[in-house]
Amino acid sequence: MSLSLGIVERLNRARGDLRMGVPVVLTEEGAGAVAVAVEALEPGRLADLRLLGEPVLAITARRAETLKARVYDDDLARIELPDAAGIEWLRAVADPADDLRLPMKGPLRALRGGGAGLARAALALAKSAHLLPAAVLVPVADPLRLAAQHALTVLPLEEARAELSRGSPLHPVVSARVPMVASQAGRVHVFRPEDGGEEHYAIEIGRPDRGLPVLARLHSACFTGDVLGSLKCDCGPQLRSALARMGEEGAGVLLYLNQEGRGIGLANKMRAYSLQDQGFDTVEANHRLGFEDDERDFRIGAGILRQMGFAAVRLLTNNPAKIRMMEANGIRVTERVPLHVGRNEFNAAYLATKAAKSGHLA
Numbered sequence: 637m638s639l640s641l642g643i644v645e646r647l648n649r650a651r652g653d654l655r656m657g658v659p660v661v662l663t664e665e666g667a668g669a670v671a672v673a674v675e676a677l678e679p680g681r682l683a684d685l686r687l688l689g690e691p692v693l694a695i696t697a698r699r700a701e702t703l704k705a706r707v708y709d710d711d712l713a714r715i716e717l718p719d720a721a722g723i724e725w726l727r728a729v730a731d732p733a734d735d736l737r738l739p740m741k742g743p744l745r746a747l748r749g750g751g752a753g754l755a756r757a758a759l760a761l762a763k764s765a766h767l768l769p770a771a772v773l774v775p776v777a778d779p780l781r782l783a784a785q786h787a788l789t790v791l792p793l794e795e796a797r798a799e800l801s802r803g804s805p806l807h808p809v810v811s812a813r814v815p816m817v818a819s820q821a822g823r824v825h826v827f828r829p830e831d832g833g834e835e836h837y838a839i840e841i842g843r844p845d846r847g848l849p850v851l852a853r854l855h856s857a858c859f860t861g862d863v864l865g866s867l868k869c870d871c872g873p874q875l876r877s878a879l880a881r882m883g884e885e886g887a888g889v890l891l892y893l894n895q896e897g898r899g900i901g902l903a904n905k906m907r908a909y910s911l912q913d914q915g916f917d918t919v920e921a922n923h924r925l926g927f928e929d930d931e932r933d934f935r936i937g938a939g940i941l942r943q944m945g946f947a948a949v950r951l952l953t954n955n956p957a958k959i960r961m962m963e964a965n966g967i968r969v970t971e972r973v974p975l976h977v978g979r980n981e982f983n984a985a986y987l988a989t990k991a992a993k994s995g996h997l998a
C-alpha cells in the first residue's frame with residue numbers, strides 16, 4: 637500500500653539510523669544481519685548486540701592493509717570480535733588517529749568463506765552517511781521478526797544495491813538572480829536528489845548559448861578552502877578564478893557540488909588532515925581512514941549540465957578523471973582549460989601529490 641516505505645525512503649532512513657548509532661537490518665537471499673556503524677555505537681548497544689549472536693567487524697580492504705589484517709573478501713575484511721573487545725577497541729580499529737601511538741591492535745583474525753554481501757552493504761551505507769567505513773554486524777536467524785519487534789529499518793539488499801549504484805536523480809527546486817563580484821548577471825539554481833542526500837548548486841553566469849560549448853567548472857565543496865581561505869589546498873582561489881573568467885567572458889556555468897573532502901565529508905576530511913600532520917600525504921591519509929583516493933560521484937555534474945540543456949563544455953580543470961567522467965556521461969569536452977592558481981608554501985606538497993598520484997595535469 638502507498639503508506640509503506642519504498643527502498644529510497646528506507647535507504648535514507650537507514651543513513652539517519654546509522655548516524656544515530658541505531659542498528660539497521662540487512663537481508664539478502666534468506667540471510668540477515670543487524671548492522672551498526674562503529675563511529676556512532678554506544679557501549680549499551682554493543683552489549684545488546686552481543687546477546688543476539690556473534691558480532692563481526694567489517695572494515696574496508698584499505699583500512700585492513702594499514703592494520704596488516706588479512707583480506708579474503710576483495711574490497712573488505714570481516715574481523716572476529718574478541719570476547720573482551722569493547723567500544724575503545726572497535727574505535728581504535730576503525731579510526732587511524734592513534735595508529736602511530738598505539739600500533740598494536742591485533743592479532744586481527746579475519747573470517748574466510750561465507751558471503752560478504754551484507755558487510756559490503758553496511759560499509760557502503762556508512763560511507764554514504766559520511767561516517768568512518770567500519771560496521772559491526774551480527775547475523776540473525778529471523779531478521780524480519782527482530783526488525784518488527786524493535787521497529788528497525790529493513791533493507792532488502794536485492795533492491796538497495798541497485799538503488800545505491802544508480803545514483804539518485806536530481807530535480808531543480810528553484811533558481812534566483814544573485815549579482816556577484818565576478819558578474820552582476822549571476823543566477824543560482826538549486827538541485828535536490830530524491831534520496832534525501834546533499835543538494836547541489838549550479839551558478840549560471842550570463843545567458844550561455846545552449847548550442848555552443850559552455851565554459852564550465854565542476855567545483856567540489858571545500859569548507860576550509862572556499863569559506864575559511866585555508867592555505868592547505870587551492871580550492872578557494874580556483875573557485876574565485878573560475879567565476880572571474882566566466883564574468884570576463886560574460887557566460888559560463890559553475891557547478892558547486894556538495895562533495896566535501898572528495899566525497900568523504902568534513903569530519904573525515906579533518907581526520908585526514910590530522911593524519912597529514914603526522915606525515916601522510918592526501919592519498920595515504922584517505923587510505924588509512926579506509927577510503928579510496930576519491931569517493932566522489934562524478935555522474936552528478938554531467939547530469940545537472942544535461943538537465944540545464946548543455947551538451948558540450950570547455951572544462952576548467954587539471955583533473956583528467958573529470959574529463960573522462962564527463963565524456964562517459966554524455967557531455968562532450970571540447971577543450972580543457974587549465975586552472976593553476978593559489979599555489980603556496982602550505983599546499984605545494986598537496987599539489988605535487990595530486991600530480992604524482994592522481995594524474996593531475998600541468
Ligand SMILES: Nc1nc2c(ncn2[C@@H]2O[C@H](COP(=O)(O)OP(=O)(O)OP(=O)(O)O)[C@@H](O)[C@H]2O)c(=O)[nH]1
Pocket residue numbers: 854855856857858859869871874895896897898899900905908909918922952953954955958990996
Ligand atoms: N579527502 C581529502 N579531501 C581534500 C583534501 N584537500 C582538499 N580536499 C577536497 O578535494 C576537493 C577538491 O576538489 P576539486 O577542486 O574538484 O579538485 P580536483 O579533483 O583536484 O580537480 P581540479 O581542481 O578540477 O583540477 C574538495 O572537495 C576538497 O574538500 C584532502 O587532503 N583530503
Ligand SMILES: [Zn+2]
Pocket residue numbers: 858860861862869870871872
Ligand atoms: Zn580545498
